Amino acid sequence: MREKIAIGLAIAAAGLLAYDLYQIFLVLPDEAMQGAIYRIIFFHVPAAITGMIGYFVALTLSVLYLSSGKLRWDSLAASVVEVSVIFSVVNIVTGSIWARVIWGIWWTWDYRLTSALVCVLIFSGYLMMRRAIDEPTQRARLSSALCIFGCVDVVIVWKSIEWFRNNHPGPVLSIRTGGGTIDPAMERMIYFNLIALLLMAAALVLVRTRQEATAREIDSLRRLANAA
Amino acid sequence: MDPRNFTFMFYGFLAAWLIVLLYVISLARRGARLKKELEDVRQLVSSAQSGEAARLEDRVR
Numbered sequence: 001m002r003e004k005i006a007i008g009l010a011i012a013a014a015g016l017l018a019y020d021l022y023q024i025f026l027v028l029p030d031e032a033m034q035g036a037i038y039r040i041i042f043f044h045v046p047a048a049i050t051g052m053i054g055y056f057v058a059l060t061l062s063v064l065y066l067s068s069g070k071l072r073w074d075s076l077a078a079s080v081v082e083v084s085v086i087f088s089v090v091n092i093v094t095g096s097i098w099a100r101v102i103w104g105i106w107w108t109w110d111y112r113l114t115s116a117l118v119c120v121l122i123f124s125g126y127l128m129m130r131r132a133i134d135e136p137t138q139r140a141r142l143s144s145a146l147c148i149f150g151c152v153d154v155v156i157v158w159k160s161i162e163w164f165r166n167n168h169p170g171p172v173l174s175i176r177t178g179g180g181t182i183d184p185a186m187e188r189m190i191y192f193n194l195i196a197l198l199l200m201a202a203a204l205v206l207v208r209t210r211q212e213a214t215a216r217e218i219d220s221l222r223r224l225a226n227a228a
Numbered sequence: 229m230d231p232r233n234f235t236f237m238f239y240g241f242l243a244a245w246l247i248v249l250l251y252v253i254s255l256a257r258r259g260a261r262l263k264k265e266l267e268d269v270r271q272l273v274s275s276a277q278s279g280e281a282a283r284l285e286d287r288v289r
Contacts, residue, residue: 204252
């Protein structure tokens with residue numbers, strides 16, 4: 001059943017992405033100041049939002065684990081974090097390529113970029129730590145604590161373009177600005193791509209969660225074999 | 229229009245898809261490895277359990 005849902009989500013994501021790519025490349029015009037390179041925003045921004053949503057979902061799951069002690073919440077949190085890190089990396093890499101053209105540099109240590117990099121490093125550390133700890137309960141408890149700590153940085157990433165002066169552009173989505181900063185057709189495409197990436201992320205999380213369940217089964221069978 | 233714009237836009241989209249593709253490949257490989265590991269451990273458990281059963285039978289005799 002879970003595999004069928006994952007396949008359904010992946011097909012829906014692929015269909016929506018095909019439509020989005022058609023719109024992005026063949027329908028929407030170049031941006032007046034930036035030219036063609038602005039199209040990177042259609043993956044850069046949705047990838048960032050997908051990653052952030054994922055981290056907050058993982059935060060909720062970590063709190064659920066700490067309050068209930070059920071390991072399946074921890075497994076789900078780990079799956080969500082792993083997929084979110086991938087989307088955060090997509091966000092940073094695409095942003096860096098955009099910056100090379102618009103700013104003339106690949107990277108600058110401003111608040112937004114630095115906090116986003118720190119966020120990827122924290123959650124990469126989360127995934128590495130999980131590999132280093134064999135005992136499931138200890139692993140889950142420490143991972144949940146680190147996830148909650150990491151989400152503080154996610155809030156800094158999110159709000160840094162409002163709190164600090166940055167090289168990074170300020171908020172553009174009308175949900176944050178009240179409108180007037182981006183063409184409605186372009187903004188709509190950002191949301192369409194966000195839905196596509198969220199569907200893709202959900203499919204990946206389902207696959208990853210299945211693997212976590214298999215790993216838990218292997219672990220319990222190993223203990224059974226040792227006991228026998 | 230600066231032609232570098234198109235080149236870098238292509239790099240951006242290529243990088244985004246490449247990262248996702250590499251992750252999907254790693255996920256598929258990990259899934260296959262776990263499946264094989266699960267089969268191996270199941271065999272190990274069944275052989276361990278049959279060995280234990282044989283020992284118990286010996287003790288009863």
